[in-house]
Amino acid sequence: MKSCGDKVECYLQAVEKSEFHTREKQLAGIKASYMIGVLGDAKARDALVDRISSIENDAVHYTALAAIDQLSPKAAPDVVKVLDGYIEKNEKSGDADKLSKNQPLKQVASRISVR
Secondary structure, three states, X not given: OOOOOOOHHHHHHHHHOHHHHOOOOHHHHHHHHHHHHHHOOHHHHHHHHHHHHXXXXXXXXXXXXXXXHHOXXXXXXXXXXXXXXXXXXXXXXXXXXXXXXXXXXXXXXHHXXXX
């Protein structure tokens, strides 16, 4: 993570790395998510929203959603629409791993929609 410094794009790439989705290395993915929330802006939020479906590790997924929430100080209907699409897709899949991600997706979408 030291290699990323204050480069949000580097953290966006790191959060997607499958090696950081393993239990042993998930802390790096969590750290990348938090750094996006700290250093990012609306553009970074949108890039993270686009990547959220590729994040397999539940802890990294949750912290990425927390960053999206943090970077959405006002209502963002476009973000809510994309998150709702992921929720619907997960429900249709019937995949238990994907379904486990729906509760935090619903919480963040709900918070962003009422701002």
